Amino acid sequence: MQSLSARQTAGEAASTSRAPAARSVAPARRTSVTCSASSNSNKEVTLLDYGAGNVRSVRNAIKKLGYTIRDVESAADLASASKLVFPGVGSFGQAMTILTKKGLVQPLKDYIHSGKPFLGICLGLQLLFEGSEESGGCEGLGLVPGAVTQFDTALGLPVPHIGWNNLAPARGSALLDGVGDKRVYYVHSYRATPSPANKDWVLATTSYGGEFVAAVNKGQVSAVQFHPEKSGATGLDILQGFLEPEAAVAARKAAAAHATAASAASAAHAAHSPRGLAKRVIACLDVRSNDQGDLVVTKGDQYDVREKGDAREVRNLGKPVDLAARYFEEGADEVAFLNITGFRDCVMEDAPMLEVLRRASERVFVPLTVGGGIKALTDSSGRSFSAVEVAAEYFRSGADKVSIGSDAVDAAQAYYARGAKADGSTAIEQISAVYGKQAVVISIDPRRVYVADPAAVPHATVKTARPGPAGEQYCWWQCTVKGGREGRDLGAVELARAVEALGAGEILLNCIDNDGAGKGFDLELVDAVSRAVTIPVIASSGAGCPEHFSEVFRATGAAAALAAGIFHRREVGIEDVKKHLAAENIPARL
Incomplete structure (x- = not known):
């Protein structure tokens, strides 16, 4: 911890100077200052x-x-x-x-x-x-x-x-x-x-x-x-x-004294919303480099981010800084950046994504989460960095939380192999020890697996209202790694329990089966995981309309719900979701 503190206090300028120039990142617009600003x-x-x-x-x-x-x-x-x-x-x-x-x-x-x-x-x-x-x-x-x-x-x-x-x-x-x-x-x-x-x-x-x-x-x-x-x-x-x-x-x-009719209407909506901790609405941006080397926000069904047809170019839904600023202005409670491009493996030279965070934090005054490559690594020159040092680079650049994905699956399997004991070796434990558990989010990417008999598998199962293809009445959710391409013999419920024990402060719960379908969140999955842990759970994958948000908040213990494509394409507005929640007597920030 002592060596870390010394490195951190070297300051932001040192971390910035190590990085090459960013490519095609949207420039930050200067907004007007609300107070007088004389030079004295x-x-x-x-x-x-x-x-x-x-x-x-x-x-x-x-x-x-x-x-x-x-x-x-x-x-x-x-x-x-x-x-x-x-x-x-x-x-x-x-x-x-x-x-x-x-x-x-x-x-x-x-x-x-x-x-x-x-x-x-x-x-x-x-x-x-x-x-x-x-x-x-x-x-x-x-x-x-x-x-x-x-x-x-x-x-x-x-x-x-x-x-x-x-x-x-x-x-x-x-x-x-x-x-x-x-x-x-x-x-x-x-x-x-x-x-x-x-x-x-x-x-x-x-x-x-x-x-x-x-x-x-x-x-x-x-x-x-x-x-x-x-x-x-x-x-x-x-x-x-x-x-x-x-x-x-x-x-x-x-x-x-000069409140407009619009602000009065907004205040009326806010007054209608119940008091207490609001259910959060989070905008998520999948960020990667396209074939021209520019950073873009993309989205795909079942993790395929390329357009259909012969060209198969990376789907471009906008520039990450501009989109993040738009979502802040529209009322998003948080913004999450998921770095899904290859350069995340060398985060210390990951100038584009770090620059996105730096510029976004100038325009976005709600929490920023970043995920992708948060782990111990050795770069091409042979320099080694701990997971804490990698996370520190993101925090110094403007992130409030870091999200860990595939490495959390490895950490959980090792945790169970040790007899459900923590040993301080994982990125989850190390980062939460320095920055607090609230700074560590675990992203879970599971897919539904049907079984006829719960006793046939060692995983937590639920009796489902959506029977399987052969009429199976039970299911569990298999955790995956590498963007959903590889499954592991570990259930989402078991993973959630393990990462909570290791020091995670929040779970971002995706669902491969529902991703991009627009038919709603997997309520059975969200309910099972939120019941299994005491840390907040963010529901993700499947939102298609405002009603899907109220549905997941009423049916499960989810603390927040996340969407991407419907916000990017303006099919649903964040304000529409908030007003719907207030109308349904669900606490929301308006």
């Missing part, structure tokens, strides 16, 4: 980035609001800062270890006590408390009374708490005044709880199996458990509330 010293923010995750989006959000950024290189930088943002990423213990080794713990406390503006984000809030039971128990900075504890999985709620949930302000503040109870984006397994001892600190709470602390404030010290840089326009508004309190409050009042 008050337009500088100091960022405490200790090198343990993706803070590129925080940087981009601050820059979008018209500010420059100065990084903390030493304790002296903390002492001279005028505004400090601390986006904590990773595990509680690792963060405190790095801060201690860098000699920043006391200087950070001194800054917070100085009366100058401070904003902690996610782990940056938790570290203000006295301690956490994460990392086997660890002391925090001790500024806020109370301890950080894990969510109770016995309540039947998926953990980590991932997604968009409502704010409940406890009192007024420039940070949140005018924001109301809008949903913001969370991703965490541990939380602080309100108590009489910290009552004067608690600014807002959120409910998930009980109330937890969503934001704290005392004087110039503020911190939030959610990610404002990933909370869309609402999150940018909250960041502005920290950077320019008076201007932000005035802007919110002016916006409310």
Whole structure:
């Protein structure tokens, strides 16, 4: 871990300089800044980035609001800062270890006590408390009374708490005044709880199996458990509330006074949606190089991404950065990039995909997931990189989560071969230990297998409402690797249980049989897997209309649903899906 931290703190510039120029990536459009941006010293923010995750989006959000950024290189930088943002990423213990080794713990406390503006984000809030039971128990900075504890999985709620949930302000503040109870984006397994001892600190709470602390404030010290840089326009508004309190409050009042009929209608739809953790709607982009060497978003039925006919060219549905930006503007709760082209095997020189992430994070202020080639590797020059170092390259480029596919099948089979024991050797374990389980998504690509007798196979089976070709009444789902081309003697349910035990925080559940069919998700598969684990499950493959989304949310424990082709081809709009969910009384972010 020590060598990793040293490599990470070398900074984004070093990782960028190793990569050759990108090919045919859509240029980023500069969008207008919502606040005034005069050139003076008050337009500088100091960022405490200790090198343990993706803070590129925080940087981009601050820059979008018209500010420059100065990084903390030493304790002296903390002492001279005028505004400090601390986006904590990773595990509680690792963060405190790095801060201690860098000699920043006391200087950070001194800054917070100085009366100058401070904003902690996610782990940056938790570290203000006295301690956490994460990392086997660890002391925090001790500024806020109370301890950080894990969510109770016995309540039947998926953990980590991932997604968009409502704010409940406890009192007024420039940070949140005018924001109301809008949903913001969370991703965490541990939380602080309100108590009489910290009552004067608690600014807002959120409910998930009980109330937890969503934001704290005392004087110039503020911190939030959610990610404002990933909370869309609402999150940018909250960041502005920290950077320019008076201007932000005035802007919110002016916006409310001049609300258009369209915004009023949107607010009415939002009010109709039930409170609580929203069901997420995710747009997925399969990215690969075409025959001309350009990066394109593609989609195919049964994993065939080439057009029909003699030419057989790679199907081109648009440029990845432009499409991702479009989906953000249309209301996607998350965007996932799946890198399905060959150069993913050399991620350290994977300039095109890394550049996609860098540019997308300038325009997309919701979570970004990237999958493809997240594993230990040796490049053509003989240099070896651990899975953590490969993941770090993606995180530094703008990814919030990494998705592991075929390698997870190998990891699960090895796990069972050891007698269902983890040994720390897998990419899942190593990445989650550094970045937290919420940063690791496992992509499962199964196909349905029918059996006449459940006792005939060692896999978890279900009695199906869709009998097999010979009238078989039972089925299981065989896991595949290499893009569905190779099957393994491992069921989807067993794989899900194994990766949860190894430290995965979320499952992206595809279905080869339903992919591209537009007839709906495989409800039996999604139900079986979501019942087998306590981590969130994303349903994928088969969506053809808004009703398919409400169907999977009502019939299964899915926390999110993903689609690709119907969004790319504009057959279904993301807003249409959201409005349909609200009309069906299913929590949705509008």
